[in-house]
Structure formats: structure tokens, C-alpha cells
Amino acid sequence: MFSQYQPVPQLQPVPDLLRVTVIVGSVRTGRLAPDVAGWFAEQTARRDDLVTDVVDLAAIALPDDLDPDDPEVARLRPRIAEADAYVVIVPEYNRSIPGPLKTLIDTYQPEWLAKPVGFVGYGLGMAGGVRAVEHLRQIFAEFHSVGMKDTVTFPRILEHYDEAGRFPVEPAGAEAAAKLMLDQLTWWARALRDAKARRPYGS
Ligand SMILES: Cc1cc2nc3c(=O)[nH]c(=O)nc-3n(C[C@H](O)[C@H](O)[C@H](O)COP(=O)(O)O)c2cc1C
Numbered sequence: 001m002f003s004q005y006q007p008v009p010q011l012q013p014v015p016d017l018l019r020v021t022v023i024v025g026s027v028r029t030g031r032l033a034p035d036v037a038g039w040f041a042e043q044t045a046r047r048d049d050l051v052t053d054v055v056d057l058a059a060i061a062l063p064d065d066l067d068p069d070d071p072e073v074a075r076l077r078p079r080i081a082e083a084d085a086y087v088v089i090v091p092e093y094n095r096s097i098p099g100p101l102k103t104l105i106d107t108y109q110p111e112w113l114a115k116p117v118g119f120v121g122y123g124l125g126m127a128g129g130v131r132a133v134e135h136l137r138q139i140f141a142e143f144h145s146v147g148m149k150d151t152v153t154f155p156r157i158l159e160h161y162d163e164a165g166r167f168p169v170e171p172a173g174a175e176a177a178a179k180l181m182l183d184q185l186t187w188w189a190r191a192l193r194d195a196k197a198r199r200p201y202g203s
Helices: 033-045 071-081 099-107 130-141 172-198
Strands: 018-024 050-056 085-091 116-122 152-154
Touching: 018 033, 018 172, 033 050, 033 085, 033 116, 033 172, 050 071, 050 172, 085 130, 085 172, 099 130, 116 130, 116 172, 152 172
Parallel strands: 018 050, 018 085, 085 116, 116 152
Antiparallel strands: none
């Protein structure tokens, strides 16, 4: 199901293109995340200003002990570190984010530093997705991240499917929201990348 957006193992440096790492934050059996991630991959494919790498947490066996020397942690490190920006695809679990996503964030530290982050949230309830996104903003503040003001959310996500299982059934609003968020994200990614090239952050 995920084959059309397999992660790129090692991104080539491409000065004019921004490297956006998309993090898929659900590992649950029967998850809806591939539908949201697949739709979002279509949105990024329309753009000529960025390349994406998809980090799907369900395909990665991160240890719970946050061991920085664990081989899986080391393997993933360049894909986190080399990103100019992130987009987190996050379902709402008990008004917050899934545990494995928090473990991923806690496993790395300087790799996240001073980068823009965009959010795509979803959930079963009326506010589904929004509360997870707002928690992510607080968490990423620890890394001096810039959280994009405008987000993409799919509250009551089951209403975004048609009878044939197509998602999202009325894409215009979500497409506009994704464009707005990605426009903000790429502006910040370019601005911060240029600034850090002139002077390392915090120096
Ligand atoms: C443990 C758990 C807690 C949940 N809590 C909420 C919640 O607080 N608000 C909400 O709108 N949906 C909640 N849901 C519903 C999920 O957001 C919904 O099932 C969504 O599809 C989960 O994403 P996934 O299918 O990709 O794992 C919860 C689901 C689970 C499994």
C-alpha cells in the first residue's frame, strides 16, 4: 500500500530544492495514515521547489530507550539531520500524539534544531487532529522550531471517505490548506537555510 512513496534512502544535495522530510506518525495495525500520507504525497508532487523523503514510523524499529548508538537510530539520523523542513502527519490519540511519534522526536536532539515544521492532523472526532497538532507545536518549541501557523486537518476523518473508500472525497479545501502550509514551509526553510549558511544557529 505504501509502495508509491517508498522513502528515499539518501537525498542528493540539490541547492535550489528544499528537502522536506515527511514523518508518518501512526504505527497502528489497520491505520488510516497511508491514505492521508498518499494524498499528501500528491500535494508535494505538484511542486517544483522541494523534494521529499518519507519516514514512516511503521517501517522503522526505533528502540524505546532512546539509545543514540542503536543501529536503527544511526541509520535514520541523516534523513532527520539533512532535512531543511519537516511535515508531520499525525493522528490524534487521546487528545495528543501517538507514543511512537514522541519516541522518534525524543530520540534525536540537534538534528531537529531551528527548522520549520508543518502539520497534517486527523482524528475521528470534531476536533480530531487539532489537539495533536497543538501538542506537537509545544514539543517542537524545544528545538527552536518554527511551527507553521496554517495546518491541514481532517476532523471526523471517516466523513472524508466515499463509499468506494476514496479519500478525501471533497479535496478542494484540503488541497488549498496544503498549498498554504507548504508555501509557508518553503519560505521558512529557504530563509533559515540561507541564514544558517551565513552563521550557524546560536553562534
Ligand atoms: C488510542 C487512540 C486514541 C484516540 N483518541 C482520539 C482523540 O482523542 N480524538 C479523536 O478525534 N480521535 C481519536 N482517536 C481516533 C483516531 O484519531 C483515528 O482512529 C485515526 O484514524 C487514527 O489514525 P491511524 O488510523 O492512522 O492510526 C483515537 C484512536 C486511538 C487508537
